Amino acid sequence: MIGFALNEDQVAAQKWVHEFAEKEIRPVASHYDETEEFPWPVIKKAAQIGLYGWDYYQMVGEDESGVLQPALVEELTWGCAGIALGILGTGLPLVALIASGTAEQIVRWTPEMFGTPDDPRVAAFAVTEPGAGSDVSSLRSRAVRDGDDWVLNGQKVFITNGGIAGVHIVVATVDPGLGHRGQASFIIPPGTPGLRQGKKEKKLGIRASHTAEVLLEDCRVPADCLLGGQERLDAKLARARDKKPSRASGALATFEATRPVVGAQAVGIARAAFEFAFEHAEGSMSKLKAGEVAVRVTDEAIQILGGYGYIRDFPVEKFHRDAKIYCLFEGTSEIQRLVISRANGGMA
Numbered sequence: 001m002i003g004f005a006l007n008e009d010q011v012a013a014q015k016w017v018h019e020f021a022e023k024e025i026r027p028v029a030s031h032y033d034e035t036e037e038f039p040w041p042v043i044k045k046a047a048q049i050g051l052y053g054w055d056y057y058q059m060v061g062e063d064e065s066g067v068l069q070p071a072l073v074e075e076l077t078w079g080c081a082g083i084a085l086g087i088l089g090t091g092l093p094l095v096a097l098i099a100s101g102t103a104e105q106i107v108r109w110t111p112e113m114f115g116t117p118d119d120p121r122v123a124a125f126a127v128t129e130p131g132a133g134s135d136v137s138s139l140r141s142r143a144v145r146d147g148d149d150w151v152l153n154g155q156k157v158f159i160t161n162g163g164i165a166g167v168h169i170v171v172a173t174v175d176p177g178l179g180h181r182g183q184a185s186f187i188i189p190p191g192t193p194g195l196r197q198g199k200k201e202k203k204l205g206i207r208a209s210h211t212a213e214v215l216l217e218d219c220r221v222p223a224d225c226l227l228g229g230q231e232r233l234d235a236k237l238a239r240a241r242d243k244k245p246s247r248a249s250g251a252l253a254t255f256e257a258t259r260p261v262v263g264a265q266a267v268g269i270a271r272a273a274f275e276f277a278f279e280h281a282e283g284s285m286s287k288l289k290a291g292e293v294a295v296r297v298t299d300e301a302i303q304i305l306g307g308y309g310y311i312r313d314f315p316v317e318k319f320h321r322d323a324k325i326y327c328l329f330e331g332t333s334e335i336q337r338l339v340i341s342r343a344n345g346g347m348a
Contacts, residue, residue: 010068013059017072020051021079029080032208038164039083039208040120046087047117054110057094070264077268082208084265086122089160089209090114091261093125093169100185100227109187112167121190124165126156126214137180141216143172149220150186155198156214163197163212166190169227170216174237181240185227194219282343288336291326298323 006014024045032039046052060069076084090113097106097113115121132138141154152172156162168188175182188195198213226233239245298320302309309316327333 004067006067006071007065010063010065010071013068014071014075017051017075018078020046020049021075021084025076025079025083029083029208032080032083034207036202036207038210039086042083043086043120043122044117047114047120052087052090052120053114053117057091069261070267073261073264074268074271077265078272080208081265081269082206084268085160085206085209088261088265090123092160093123093165093167096125096169096185097187097227101187102229105187105224105227109167112190115166121166122161122164123167123169124159124161124163124214126159126162126168126170128158129155130157139171139173139180139183141170141172142176143174143184143186145174145223146220148223150223150226152186152188152194152216152219152221154216156216158201158211159214161210162214163200164210168195168214170214172216174233175240178237178240182237184233186221187225187227188219188221189225192219192221282340284331284336284339284343287326287330288333288340291323292333294323294326295320 024042028039028042032042043052050056060072063069073084073088076087094110094113097109101109113121113123127139129139129141131140139154141152141156143150143152152170154170154172156170162168167190169185170188171183171185173182174184194217196215196217198215200210200212203209203211223230298316301316302320305314305316308314311317331339
């Protein structure tokens with residue numbers, strides 16, 4: 001049976017991250033949401049205590065249970081989803097680098113992705129295009145070999161850390177006739193001519209996270225910036241041309257590896273909202289909600305059982321009859337709504 005309980009060390013790590021979120025993230029969350037600035041000071045504080053950087057990913061990577069990272073991500077997002085994504089955003093290109101890069105590339109570029117605690121940097125993973133979101137087989141960005149270099153052209157959109165990243169990992173097509181099997185990933189070093197930030201998006205939420213276009217205009221990188229190396233790419237393309245089976249695309253594999261972390265972020269937001277609402281609820285709110293939920297759930301239980309749910313051989317019809325009273329006694333649902341509205345309007 002799968003267990004999700006945290007051990008003593010994991011609980012200590014969870015508390016450590018929660019305290020950081022409470023002291024360093026929540027007090028400035030409204031500021032960064034309003035200004036839509038990237039939270040560099042918070043990133044720096046996270047880096048200085050080991051919450052941002054390679055050491056953090058090494059710690060969660062060594063956790064064989066798999067529950068530590070989601071637990072810590074939940075705490076960060078409890079503080080602020082946008083700032084949390086600022087701290088976590090480099091994880092996506094890091095996963096792409098580790099999954100597809102050579103040992104030499106991993107050693108060379110991981111430090112560039114994070115910078116130092118006193119001068120932190122971020123990285124970006126650029127896949128999405130105007131006509132290709134989840135369907136990565138439709139990417140139009142091209143990479144063409146030119147001597148000892150690769151030259152990239154294209155437009156990427158909705159890229160986390162796009163344009164402000166020190167290192168960009170860009171997915172582009174090298175053989176359009178092969179669909180997603182004709183794609184490769186490229187490391188774009190800091191300051192490479194031909195890569196620039198386009199439009200910075202003004203978002204509904206997660207505003208502290210930087211999201212922007214990445215424009216590639218004759219962006220030239222050395223051959224050793226091809227993620228995984230030329231030999232591996234040649235073998236991949238040969239298998240595709242021979243119609244031999246292959247694993248999922250590198251981009252899809254990267255997203256699949258990081259999606260549980262995204263799920264943990266959603267849980268963090270939900271928990272923050274629940275805790276805030278709980279602190280501000282009156283007794284009438286809990287009574288109204290619980291009573292109406294009981295009626296709705298028991299009614300649905302009858303519906304699921306069909307005709308069997310309507311006869312007394314099964315208990316669900318009794319559950320439904322019993323539940324109805326909780327919308328009536330100690331004040332009907334209508335009275336509860338009146339009490340709640342008066343309380344919220346300052347009339348109670």
